[in-house]
Amino acid sequence: MATTIATITLSSADIMDNSISISNTATLTDAGNDTGVTKTTGLSRVTTSATSNVVLLDSAATGGLEAQSTMTSGKVFIQNLNARGDGSKYVTVLLQAVVIGRLYGGDWMFFPWQGGAGNDVEITPSSTTDTTLEYVAFY
Amino acid sequence: MATTTASFSLSSSDILSNAISLSSTSTLYNHNTTATGLTQVKSGRVDVYVTGSSFDLIPALASEEASAANSYVYIANKNTDVANYVNISIYNEVIGRLYAGDWMFIPWEQNDPDSDNSSKNDIEIEALVGGPQSVEWIMFTESTATILDASGD
Numbered sequence: 001m002a003t004t005i006a007t008i009t010l011s012s013a014d015i016m017d018n019s020i021s022i023s024n025t026a027t028l029t030d031a032g033n034d035t036g037v038t039k040t041t042g043l044s045r046v047t048t049s050a051t052s053n054v055v056l057l058d059s060a061a062t063g064g065l066e067a068q069s070t071m072t073s074g075k076v077f078i079q080n081l082n083a084r085g086d087g088s089k090y091v092t093v094l095l096q097a098v099v100i101g102r103l104y105g106g107d108w109m110f111f112p113w114q115g116g117a118g119n120d121v122e123i124t125p126s127s128t129t130d131t132t133l134e135y136v137a138f139y
Numbered sequence: 140m141a142t143t144t145a146s147f148s149l150s151s152s153d154i155l156s157n158a159i160s161l162s163s164t165s166t167l168y169n170h171n172t173t174a175t176g177l178t179q180v181k182s183g184r185v186d187v188y189v190t191g192s193s194f195d196l197i198p199a200l201a202s203e204e205a206s207a208a209n210s211y212v213y214i215a216n217k218n219t220d221v222a223n224y225v226n227i228s229i230y231n232e233v234i235g236r237l238y239a240g241d242w243m244f245i246p247w248e249q250n251d252p253d254s255d256n257s258s259k260n261d262i263e264i265e266a267l268v269g270g271p272q273s274v275e276w277i278m279f280t281e282s283t284a285t286i287l288d289a290s291g292d
Binding site for chain 2: 009042108136
């Protein structure tokens, strides 16, 4: 087993009258036990100018990550390395056809991933401007 | 405007032959702005029971169907039994399982994919294993409408 630790801190001094500060740490484990995850795609980096869907993580049982392991307790990190610019450009992150949300330049996301057929993690850039992303899955 | 930051770090010294250390910090801004921070927030803590049904944890707002409003969501499963988990879904699509102690942070597009005011982009939750699972959540959002459900009485 391995020990992989993910930490988040959300903070704001002025979104409410009193400040918000939320911190949480998770150790990434296999499904239903406390054994640390042992597989990772490794950190990947891609630059694309496509405006159609691009598959970041293929979950297929044939040729995809599901071929290596049942993805019941996967975790995914994605960050958009572009500068924010005027705030109009982003990539839409999808699970196959279902939109999760938009990653603007500088944004990141971290989420559990069930994987399986039809659950590829995909992006759709909002413009033909080159967009650079880094991403990694643990499972 | 407000300034809200989200910081992430991930480290492992032994999942690969070399250590991994990732970190990132973002500021939560409105769409189409260079530096206007999100100003609205909702949060909660709920116990989710195993019932065979999913529940709307964070309902998508009808007012956001056709908007480009920007939102971010944090969800944490505060249970401690490692066997327990909840499924987190959008539009009936399971994103993944949040096991006890897990957390997630995602951007969230509330736009209704069918534009029929059926709030299909609700963020849903279902407890699959174990007793009631305590889940904490917070949503930061940009909106030009009241981010509350209309009163029916």
